[in-house]
Amino acid sequence: MFSNLSNAEILNNLLEGRNLDDLTSRSLMKRWLNDEISEVETGAFLSAFRAKSCTGVELSSMAEELLNVCKLPVARPNIYLVDTCGTGGDGANTFNISTAVAFVAASCGVKIAKHGNKSASGKVGSADVLLNLDLNLNCSLEKVIKAVSEIGITFLFAPVWHKSLIKLAPLRKTLGIRTVFNQLGPLVNPLRPNAQVLGVASEDLLKPMGKALLKMGMNRAIVVHGSGGLDEASLQGENKLVFVQNGELIFSGLNISDFNHENIANEELVVSDHESNEEILMSVLNGSGKKSHINVVALNAALVLWAAGIEDDLNEGFNKALFSINQGDPWKKFLLLKNYLSDN
Numbered sequence: 001m002f003s004n005l006s007n008a009e010i011l012n013n014l015l016e017g018r019n020l021d022d023l024t025s026r027s028l029m030k031r032w033l034n035d036e037i038s039e040v041e042t043g044a045f046l047s048a049f050r051a052k053s054c055t056g057v058e059l060s061s062m063a064e065e066l067l068n069v070c071k072l073p074v075a076r077p078n079i080y081l082v083d084t085c086g087t088g089g090d091g092a093n094t095f096n097i098s099t100a101v102a103f104v105a106a107s108c109g110v111k112i113a114k115h116g117n118k119s120a121s122g123k124v125g126s127a128d129v130l131l132n133l134d135l136n137l138n139c140s141l142e143k144v145i146k147a148v149s150e151i152g153i154t155f156l157f158a159p160v161w162h163k164s165l166i167k168l169a170p171l172r173k174t175l176g177i178r179t180v181f182n183q184l185g186p187l188v189n190p191l192r193p194n195a196q197v198l199g200v201a202s203e204d205l206l207k208p209m210g211k212a213l214l215k216m217g218m219n220r221a222i223v224v225h226g227s228g229g230l231d232e233a234s235l236q237g238e239n240k241l242v243f244v245q246n247g248e249l250i251f252s253g254l255n256i257s258d259f260n261h262e263n264i265a266n267e268e269l270v271v272s273d274h275e276s277n278e279e280i281l282m283s284v285l286n287g288s289g290k291k292s293h294i295n296v297v298a299l300n301a302a303l304v305l306w307a308a309g310i311e312d313d314l315n316e317g318f319n320k321a322l323f324s325i326n327q328g329d330p331w332k333k334f335l336l337l338k339n340y341l342s343d344n
Contacts, residue, residue: 007031007041014048025061033069033164042168049180053204056211062180063187063216070161070190073141077111077149077191080219082308084300085115085186086199087209088125089178090231094269095280097232098199099126100297100330103285104321105304106153107329112304113148115189117158127157129277133334136341143341145191151337161190178202187212195220195307197300199231203240210242210249220245220307224300227255228266233299235264235292241303256299259315268292286331298322 005013010028013020020028028045031037037045049058084102102114116126127137137157147154159166168181178201186198186209196218200209203225213221221244226234233239235256243250257263269292271277283289284297302317311317324330 007037011041011044011048014045014052017052019052019055020058020061022057022061025058026065029062029065032168033065046179046181050177054180054183054208056208056215059180059183059187059208059212060215063184063212066162066165066184066188067190067192069164070188072145072190074145077145079111079149080195080308081113081148081191081193082110082304083113083115083186083189083193083196083198084304085126085189085196086231087178087182087186087201087205088231089182090201090226090229092228092230092266092269093271094230094232094266095271095275095277095284095293096124096126096129097230097269097296097300099129100281100284101197101232101300101304102153102155103330103333104297104301104325105308106151107324107333108301108305108320109152109310110304110308111148112153113156113189113191113193114153115156115158115186115191117185124271124277126155129281130155132276132278133281133338135334135338139341139343147337147340148191151333151340153333153337155337156190158185158188162188183209183212187216194218195309197222197224197303197307199223199233199300200225201229201231206240206242206251207249210244213244214247214249218244220309222303222307224254224303226266230266230269232296233303234266234269235261235296235299236266237263254299254314256295259299259318261295264292264295269296282331284325284330285334286328287326294322294325298325 106112118125118127223242225240227237239254241252298321301321305311305317
């Protein structure tokens with residue numbers, strides 16, 4: 001039985017810093033899905049969650065309700081799937097690292113089911129870049145699902161799968177800040193991946209996101225907050241990691257210098273006025289990109305290889321990703337997916 005608190009009572013609890021329990025969190029999400037929360041109330045809820053910060057229970061409970069209404073048109077492939085979707089919203093204006101990481105990891109043998117969207121709180125989202133590279137994000141859902149078995153990677157465009165949340169996009173865009181939906185996005189992949197690397201823009205999100213992944217039964221995962229405030233592992237210094245494994249959270253750190261590579265400032269990863277995200281993505285995937293761009297992608301790909309169980313040694317994973325990039329294999333993987341999805 002769901003919580004019978006009114007919208008105002010739930011909002012008041014959040015504003016007073018109280019955490020919601022499982023039933024109340026589920027009830028709140030059901031009300032969003034059933035259009036029982038006005039736009040004004042939504043703005044208030046999003047602000048209240050941001051001020052209080054979400055717990056693992058709140059996030060996992062709301063995410064489960066979103067997943068419960070997301071029905072697959074065909075059976076989920078019976079394979080070990082990994083996602084690289086992060087929260088976004090770090091405001092750093094770097095190129096789309098997690099998108100590049102997905103194709104690099106796929107070229108190393110990981111079955112990638114990448115969940116993503118257009119930008120809601122930043123400048124450019126993963127879907128924005130892929131659309132500009134003419135990847136068909138609106139082909140049949142059956143083909144999107146089958147691509148992961150046929151090609152080894154697929155992209156699940158969030159609005160196609162979570163239509164009930166489309167109406168919130170303009171408000172989120174207007175607010176222009178990270179909200180609870182930035183945190184929920186990586187948790188609601190319709191294919192329910194077995195493992196994940198999830199970047200967060202704020203260090204205080206490491207623990208709640210890790211707890212949410214644990215509660216949702218993730219086999220293996222890493223939640224990462226990058227040095228300098230990135231929602232990916234960065235080259236700048238010590239990155240904060242939470243490993244989700246064997247039913248527990250293990251806190252750790254990672255520095256590119258651990259792999260005998262130099263630290264590089266995050267500014268080197270920012271898209272300049274004369275560059276485009278598409279050009280950078282293409283150059284990284286075909287092995288012709290800047291060293292800093294390639295190294296940051298390889299570093300994050302190493303985390304994905306660990307989550308997939310392919311490389312337990314992060315240094316080995318880093319070198320494996322570098323080798324694949326230098327061979328141009330990730331770009332070949334992108335072209336295979338593009339051709340596969342081009343025909344409905």
